Amino acid sequence: MGLAAVEVSDENSPVRLLNAQSVIHDGGVDPQKNKEAITRKNMSGVARRTRRMRRRKRERFHKLDMLLGKFGYPVIEPESLDKPFEEWHVRAELATRYIEDDELRRESISIALRHMARHRGWRNPYRQVDSLISDNPYSKQYGELKEKAKAYNDDATAAEEESTPAQLVVAMLDAGYAEAPRLRWRTGSKKPDAEGYLPVRLMQEDNANELKQIFRVQRVPADEWKPLFRSVFYAVSPKGSAEQRVGQDPLAPEQARALKASLAFQEYRIANVITNLRIKDASAELRKLTVDEKQSIYDQLVSPSSEDITWSDLCDFLGFKRSQLKGVGSLTEDGEERISSRPPRLTSVQRIYESDNKIRKPLVAWWKSASDNEHEAMIRLLSNTVDIDKVREDVAYASAIEFIDGLDDDALTKGPDPRKVDTVG
Numbered sequence: 001m002g003l004a005a006v007e008v009s010d011e012n013s014p015v016r017l018l019n020a021q022s023v024i025h026d027g028g029v030d031p032q033k034n035k036e037a038i039t040r041k042n043m044s045g046v047a048r049r050t051r052r053m054r055r056r057k058r059e060r061f062h063k064l065d066m067l068l069g070k071f072g073y074p075v076i077e078p079e080s081l082d083k084p085f086e087e088w089h090v091r092a093e094l095a096t097r098y099i100e101d102d103e104l105r106r107e108s109i110s111i112a113l114r115h116m117a118r119h120r121g122w123r124n125p126y127r128q129v130d131s132l133i134s135d136n137p138y139s140k141q142y143g144e145l146k147e148k149a150k151a152y153n154d155d156a157t158a159a160e161e162e163s164t165p166a167q168l169v170v171a172m173l174d175a176g177y178a179e180a181p182r183l184r185w186r187t188g189s190k191k192p193d194a195e196g197y198l199p200v201r202l203m204q205e206d207n208a209n210e211l212k213q214i215f216r217v218q219r220v221p222a223d224e225w226k227p228l229f230r231s232v233f234y235a236v237s238p239k240g241s242a243e244q245r246v247g248q249d250p251l252a253p254e255q256a257r258a259l260k261a262s263l264a265f266q267e268y269r270i271a272n273v274i275t276n277l278r279i280k281d282a283s284a285e286l287r288k289l290t291v292d293e294k295q296s297i298y299d300q301l302v303s304p305s306s307e308d309i310t311w312s313d314l315c316d317f318l319g320f321k322r323s324q325l326k327g328v329g330s331l332t333e334d335g336e337e338r339i340s341s342r343p344p345r346l347t348s349v350q351r352i353y354e355s356d357n358k359i360r361k362p363l364v365a366w367w368k369s370a371s372d373n374e375h376e377a378m379i380r381l382l383s384n385t386v387d388i389d390k391v392r393e394d395v396a397y398a399s400a401i402e403f404i405d406g407l408d409d410d411a412l413t414k415g416p417d418p419r420k421v422d423t424v425g
Helices: 040-070 086-096 102-118 140-152 165-174 204-217 222-232 241-245 263-275 291-301 311-318 347-353 357-369 372-382 395-405
Strands: 002-008 014-022 277-280 286-288 325-327
Touching: 040 102, 040 222, 086 102, 086 165, 086 204, 102 204, 102 222, 140 165, 165 204, 204 222, 263 277, 263 291, 263 347, 263 372, 291 311, 311 325, 347 357, 357 372, 357 395, 372 395
Parallel strands: none
Antiparallel strands: 002 014, 277 286, 277 325
8 A cells, every 4th residue: 555645735736745655454464374364353352252261260260269168178279289190089089989087078079179170171151050950961072081991991990881081081090001191182282183081072061970979979968069069160151142242223223123033023024025026927017916925925934834935835825836936036047946045934933843842842832822022032032142140120021031940950951942043133
């Protein structure tokens, strides 16, 4: 880009060139990431998220230590442990037998909790912590760990059906090793990847199952272990964050646009598409659909049925040939269907009717008896557009929250998948 400073006269005529230079504009690409074409904005976002993650992690560890002190557990620093892989051995012992010595038992539980809080695995951030309290099957990654444990040490411990991750790791360690083993994979560095005992990513439900077994074997009361359990697996929920990214309506700038998951938006989209359809009759002129034809197509598209509806289906329903339909639903010049063109549907309602069998019947029954405003409130909650804890006092959400609160932990995990529901307007 060329830049110049020119002196001009009172008559706005150029007099002389004061300075001139050329500037090479990098398009906002970070100089250190030219090959990957990563912008400065993206790189600053990575750093910002990393700082936020570390800050939240420090806060979580501090709150866990405070809670341990509240229940009378000592805080044992990892530096004070002198045996190799002692945390894993402590976790395995806690899940295997009851420790009679009260002081030793509390020290061991504290070591296990603090170790697990630092290596707790991954879970879907939209899942609540309490979903881990209910019974969850072990993950595929746990199965990989179990198979590896059997390959290292084919003893009774590795072959047990209910062995915890720590028990499997200890079984591999007990098989012996010539040099210090690597428990976790090394990835993302300049050095070649190094394989470890553990899978690349262990799931939180695996560690949660182990922690529940530890509390059960060590006879820790529920009013004590549940707060500790929630503190170990606590995570800031992204629910409600989408609401901050909703744009403003161009026709009414003081109001936010309707969410894509809302019935108002989806019904408007269906009506708008139907309005722009045209039929080519015997005459050369294209005609609009009649009111009855529009209503018939609308009723088909707003039905909760999960069966696919194509433009050909709508033409058959109205008694037209597929080639007669013009406008949005027209064929290509070669007379073929457009891959990207399909009639819009009420996808949010379809998700309600496609829910897991455990929750579908009560959810559909509630949906049929609820009002339109209550429907919209339920959709905002299920799509995680709003945080349920922040709208409990809002009357508009009362009926939907009452229904959700009436579900048990297992039913809550079987609800409509929020990843399949569009949220941002």
